[in-house]
Amino acid sequence: MKPTSAAFSDNARRALHDATLQQALAKAGVGFVEKRRAALSDLPEFAALREAGREIKDHTLANLDHYLLRFEQQVQASGGEVHWVDTPAEACAAVLDICTRAGAKRVAKGKSMVGEEIAINDALEAAGLDVVETDLGEYIIQIAHEPPSHIIAPAVHKTRQQIADLFENLHHQPDLTRPLETVPQIVDEARQILRDTFLSADVGITGANFLIAETGSTVIVTNEGNGDLSATLPRVHIVLASIEKVVPTLEDASVLLRLLARSATGQEITSYTTFFTGPRRGEDVDGPEQFHVILVDNGRSRMLGGAYHEMLRCIRCGACLNHCPVYSAVGGHAYGWVYPGPMGAVLTPLMVGLDEGRPLPNASTLCGRCEEVCPMSIPLPQLLREHRRQEFERKLAPPRSRWALAVWAFSAQRPRLYRWASRLGSLLLNKSSRGRGRFRSLPFAEGWTAARDLPAPQGDTFMAQWQRRKPHD
Amino acid sequence: MRVALFVTCLVDLFRPSVGFASVRLLERLGAEVVVPPEQTCCGQPAYNNGDFETARAIARQVIAAFDGFDHVVVPSGSCAGMLVRHYPELFRDEPETLARAQALAARTRELSAFLAESGGEPAIDGTFSGKVAMHDSCSARRELGIVDAPRALLGRLAGVESVELKEAETCCGFGGTFCVKYPDISARMVTDKAEAVIASGADVLVSGDLGCLMNIAGRLSRMDSRVRVYHLAELLAGMTSGPAIGEAEKP
Ligand code: SF4
Secondary structure, three states, X not given: OOOOHHHHHHHHHHHHOOHHHHHHHHHHHHHHHHHHHHHHHOOOOHHHHHHXXXXXXXXXXXXXXXXXXXXXXXXXXXXXXXXXXOOHHHHHHHHHHHXXXXXXXXXXXXXXXXXXXXXXXXXXXXXXXXXXXXOHHHHHHHHOOOOOOOOOOOOOOOOHHHHHHHHHHHXXXXXXXXXXXXXXXXXXXHHHHHHHHHHHOOEEEEOOOEEEOOOOEEEEEEOOOHHHHHHHOOOEEEEEEEHHHEEOOHHHHHHHHHHHHHHHHOOOOOOEEEEEOOOOOXXXXXXXXXXXXXXXXXXXXXXXXXXXXXXXXXOOOOHHHHOOHHXXXXXXXXXXXXXXXXXXXXXXXXXXXXXXXXXXXXXXXXXXXXXXXXXXXXXXXXXXHHHHHHHHHOOOOOHHHXXXXXXXXXXXXXXXXXXXXXXXXXXXXXXXXXXXXXXXOOOOOHHHHOOOOEEOOOOOOHHHHHHHHOOOO | OEEEEOOOHHHHHHOHHHHHHHHHHHHHXXXXXXXXXXXXXOOXXXXXXXXXXXXXXXHHHHHHHOOOOOEEEEOOHHHHHHHHHHHHHHOOOOHHHHHHHHHHHHHEEEHHHHHHXXXXXXXXXXXXXXXXXXXXXXXXXXXXXXOHHHHHHHOXXXXXXXXXXXXXXXXXXXXXXXXXXXXXXXXXXXXXXHHHHHHOOOXXXXXXXXXXXXXXXXXXXXXXXXXXXXXXXXXXXXXXXXXXXXXXXXX
């Protein structure tokens, strides 16, 4: 996917004026926030759980090489294979190679954000393979030819009506008399179509929420059970996972799973939590003949131990998106790449470069709600500031704003000059407001005054008035 | 008790009455209030725009100017948060300055938190009749954990009926330079906030942060709302006879 993050401002403006999108966002946002709130109020020990989760991740990251190697050993011991890849291109090549060797024609794909990151669908389709998304949300955006707009609810930007229309147009069998009005009817419709895919696919690709070092298992959570089918019915199962997904033990995974479900959807536990360990063994009734794990780095090992290290604790729950006032206003597509919201504003510049991703860390009031709700206590505002620091050092901001900042910085470090200048400013502004107390428009402040008035200064500055009140101070 | 007032650049420039209201409240507590003349701004514009060097230079200036007082009081959660949370962060790798930054942080309080902590309720003896909504700035609420203090203080004013805003935890969209970098998104956020204020039925909106207040007041007046907007300190000090934020001067 070619990023359009550099055009964030335009993307955002369009999103704000898209009435249908706004309708979908308004509905989804409140739901997520309320559900999480309810789930947390039922769990007084959430704070302790969060602390435990953080410790697990910190410990794992500090010993990442050890746990990854252990994971690989265990995968091999259970008859599977691990492929270490660095870049998206290498990752796609590894997947294609497995598909070619298996003589595959059709791929059933479960939801995977790493899959989006490496743009696996494009690669598979370019190689002539037929890819069908089996997650309902992913399926919807696949047939709409759109990228996901949320990391756990990829089609959250679509209204029910839009989805019904899509299905009607695409499935349009002459005998389609099945009504598509309610959510269950829509789900049923997708199920009818997708069932065939599971049965006829040669390769199943899934993501992974966690990798378990002690057993070599990969774990996915879904609410539709489709992950199980994409993994167990086809002959070959490929798991796409990034390296920071590994945890030492099953016990550790269970702590993180509890945090994940509550933070993501407000559930105590997601409907389906599936553990995959190796290919089918002799006595198994089902399962694939081959089991491959593609371990993707894509910039993550560079984050280890650096300024963005803490971002590697992220478990992709989406809570920071759901609680972000900017995400809620513009939706995920405005961010212009795979990961939106606060976590996306941290990750995108790291993965596609700061030149492209520059607007994202700036498009935040640093209100801190994301850090507050993040189950992994990731200091997202501070990481956004870190990007801004890099941006400043590399002089990437537009000259006009850099210049304004420099002038201000010069005077703020010279109190006498500053007092003189601020006095002049406040007196002038006060005078030109002509007693009206506010400005309806003001040159150089159009951004502010387009939608709101600017209150005028009361008159002389506080410092000047204080000097007069206490001459000896 | 010698208390240094950190006026904040917005109060200095736009609404000195908030500074005088703060002084009045502190003096009623029996404090000797000093306003160190070497203060300009807390440095947030530099810090939040990635210019950490300038932020450090300004922080050093503030640390020096506010040395030696019993307390430092700030009528803003945002600037107090900068001194308390971010100065120590800025000097993580400079042990000597870090110690001084931490000492300053320990002595610094946002105004309402300071009043509540030092038994300042009796200093509030005003009356005000009407429905008052309190907006918490994100920094007061999340960086400093201040939620109860302003409400307890408001409760001291006879005649005040407190109302709460829906989605009170949500940012108003000011965000310092955010509001000029992303005016459309900021406008949308402040519209939501202004609508919540109107829906609350409040006659008056207060907050401990002038940035939020100018933003919300500006949007309310553009929406032709009659809700009046004051800084919390002005209401507590009984200084609401003058024009509210954004209101015309009385003839
Ligand atoms: S940053 Fe935190 S809140 Fe956001 S997706 Fe990751 S774990 Fe969840």
